[in-house]
Amino acid sequence: MPVQLTAPLAQDLLPIAGVRIGVAEAGIRKAHRKDLTVFLLDEGSAVGAVFTQNRYAAAPVQVCREHLAAGQGIRALVINTGNANAGTGQSGLSHARQTCTALARSLGLHHEQVLPFSTGVIMEPLPLDRLLAGLPMALSDAAQPQTETGDQWLGAAQGIMTTDTLPKACSQRFELDGRPVRATGIAKGAGMIRPNMATMLGFLATDACVTPALMDTLARRLADASFNRVTVDGDTSTNDSFVVVATGQAGNAPITDLDSPAGQVLLNALTMVARQLAHAIVRDGEGATKFITVQVEGGRDNAECLLAAYAVAHSPLVKTAFFASDPNLGRILAAVGYAGIHDLDVNGIDLHLGDVHVVKAGGRLPEYKEEDGQRAMKAAEIVVRIGLGRGTATETVWTCDFSHDYVTINADYRS
Known part of the structure; x- marks a missing residue:
């Protein structure tokens, strides 16, 4: 739906x-x-x-x-x-x-x-x-x-x-x-x-x-x-x-x-x-159950913000975690890390999931509780906000989760 x-x-x-x-x-x-x-x-x-x-x-x-x-x-x-x-x-x-x-x-x-x-x-x-x-x-x-x-x-x-x-x-x-x-x-x-x-x-x-x-x-x-x-x-x-x-x-x-x-x-x-x-x-993405906004802030330029945003938005591991409402949020950090920002200092990264502050200065926020992350992930619309701590550029990408139906739709596409 x-x-x-x-x-x-x-x-x-x-x-x-x-x-x-x-x-x-x-x-x-x-x-x-x-x-x-x-x-x-x-x-x-x-x-x-x-x-x-x-x-x-x-x-x-x-x-x-x-x-x-x-x-x-x-x-x-x-x-x-x-x-x-x-x-x-x-x-x-x-x-x-x-x-x-x-x-x-x-x-x-x-x-x-x-x-x-x-x-x-x-x-x-x-x-x-x-x-x-x-x-x-x-x-x-x-x-x-x-x-x-x-x-x-x-x-x-x-x-x-x-x-x-x-x-x-x-x-x-x-x-x-x-x-x-x-x-x-x-x-x-x-x-x-x-x-x-x-x-x-x-x-x-x-x-x-x-x-x-x-x-x-x-x-x-x-x-x-x-x-x-x-x-x-x-x-x-x-x-x-x-x-x-x-x-x-x-x-x-x-x-x-x-x-x-x-x-x-x-x-x-x-x-x-x-x-x-x-x-x-x-x-209306094939099999989608959630609408996800990936907002990357604090980049040196728009290009590197898009690199990070698309790395997160394309990741099957991130998208399946959102489908399951599983706050396995290290997957988001991993995607930012391989996005291609070669001189990225990970100690400057912040991560918010909706109103939940998850990561500060590159590490898990001591006050973060997994039940808060799961609550945020259960919403039909979710905002992922990533701070790179490198400048003032900002970019936004919109995506959806991956569900079982995505595989079913594409496996049956020609039948």
Whole structure:
């Protein structure tokens, strides 16, 4: 069960002017469910994206990079679930390109104006015939009258799910130049999550006006504040993609600098959406029973804080101890010790578990009692605070525990 996470409601999601969405059941997945989604973007929309750093990048990721570099102006996205089209060689690239060509032809666009995305099982051929046959249904759904509720966004959030137990979507209202602005995002992911760029799949749209040259920077800064700070199991997917769209239909003065007052308002509002989606992925982590915040303070720089935070968050020994509510907290110290901070003085380390002070000056606090540690570990949400005693830098990573169900889900993933 997800950790204190509920499914979004359509009435809580905001349609975005300049974005139309269609969802269809193309039969790509084994189960009978929606598995093909298209986003249609009005002319003038600006798009930015970041992708996986896995060298075995999936075919759609490679094609997305090519099409964004072409500079034609992105007008459509097509997403399939049930098949990752990764590890599929030249045929996989051909299938991704044929998908873009087919959708572009239906819309009167150039094929480089379409971005493809896939998620699912790796190294299986993409069932291109079923995907192409499903495109007219998805386009027909996108042509339906738009409502003021976020039904289409909720349908898209459901249509991109794989092992997720709940769809992930949220919205935000804010103002720029006195004009009302909206942002809505969806994401999918529950396992194979240590993105090192974004998330498995995430799509965020706003009707704000942002200069196209700023979009990749915007996507990177959003990812670094949210999806780049989560991990479920330490595995970086072959398909990770995060796309940000600004349709420009809110009527604000174009934002050209994220560090300007208007740029900061935009960045803060979109970060709230991205971070909520990132947290939802961790809360819905495969088999997760606890949501864990790992906060590292007192580093010389942010990089070494992240080294320590991820060492703790990735450790199977730490994560299984949290599942069992077993205060075997020496595992946390061991993870900090092997994190790669080569000149770390362990005598400066402090450790708090929630409100329980466990370690001071590198050793067990005399007043610490194991029953207090166990009490803290039984909570559904836990904060691990680690002090390095080396400087003023701070970083935070969000993760979950490892349960028996994680193994079961992944052992049965293809069945």
